[in-house]
Amino acid sequence: MTENLLDDTPATDVDILTATPAAVPAEERIRAAAQAEYVGMRERDDSAHEIRGLSAVSDGPAEGELFQWNDKEFQRNPYPYYARARRTSPVHYAGDQTYVVTRYDDVMSSFKLPIMSIKFPGHLEHNPFESAFDETVLSMDPPEHARSRRLFSRWFTPKLIKQWVQFTEEALDDILGSYERGTVMDGHFTLGVEPTHRTMARVLGLEAGTAEPLFWALWDGMLIQATDPLPGTWERSQAGVDYMFARTEALLKEKVADPGTGLADELIATHQRGEITWNEVVQNTVNFYMSGAPNPAYLIGSALEVFAQHPEVMAAFRDRPETRARIVEEVARLNPVELLLTRFPTEDVTIGGVEIPAGSCIKFPIGAVNRDPDVFENPDAFDFDRPLEASRHLTFGLGTHSCAGQMIARAEAQAILGRVAENYEAVTIAEEPVRVITDRLVAYKSQPIILH
16 A cells, blocks of 8 residues: 555555566566567667766867867867857857857846747757657746646645655665675666656656666657767657657556556546646656656766765765755756757847847757856865855756756755765775766766765
């Protein structure tokens, strides 16, 4: 039995992972096979996106074009280029009707303008990922955006988030209970992806299943959002989207026959009352089921590296609870998981003295904005004594389309990092982490660490 946190009615869950094979319906066995198949797909060569040894220093050479989106050296350390852009061309025309804005004040004065649309203009081809979420907040402008956001906003109030995070802590305790101190684990996946995915599954009222294929299906789906996608990306993105939707819709169909009390059940009930379409049910559920882990997990993985490189930060997290929120914010400022925000003005607009025509693509690199020295003193330094009010970073977005899950992501990060700091003396890097990266987003492919 699980508690319904929105009312007093109990709900029954069926744990497919512990059921006997005879008790598992054929559709679920097929889905399990599909998961294994998708994990197998990830074994193909991904070297085009792999990066080892990220650098994060604004001082350094920045030769050639300002924004070499697919260049490995640019991806490893774009900050000298961002610094050069802020000095010489803060609102930069990059060709192909695209502008790049790198100064914090320019972003703050323009990004929230009502004319800044998230919708692709008619002259741009819609990609598989964007098309798949055309009935969610990811693709809506006001006022439709506000209506769509109301479908789930009451599930992420501060009061409920405290209860959801209890699930995160329970999942983490289960994971750490089987961990042998001093051995190698994948920190990002084991401590980041697994507990946060289990939490979001509980919020939705869905089985957690295996997180790995979901994680990589989302990564593949979002690859098409890169500025200059590599050959074969369209097909790879479509395969990831197809997998995410097939797995989620199968779970939702089971929900229709055997309803519970999660967010997914509420979306289904809203559809049955004729208030939203079935596509809205599926797309919103996929959005949360797939993205509930990657964003907080990257924040957690980045913090684990900080703990390893700066033991005094881990000690402060353990011994000075009042620093925890500031530490998480500083990790978030320096390590955004989504690297670009993109908007399309519906009218001509002037930013930083540069006239930009309606229908242009405007890119706002979060890494550039979060390290603007006019706003953040000593911007490349990890300074957890930086006051919260001085850490006005844009890692979780800005305005209407700011991340709907940012409050739970912050809370989960504090809870998980707190457990690590309280139960272990140190974190060490066992092997250099491997990231996969585009100009649009970044993820850990592996992060071998040891807890001592």
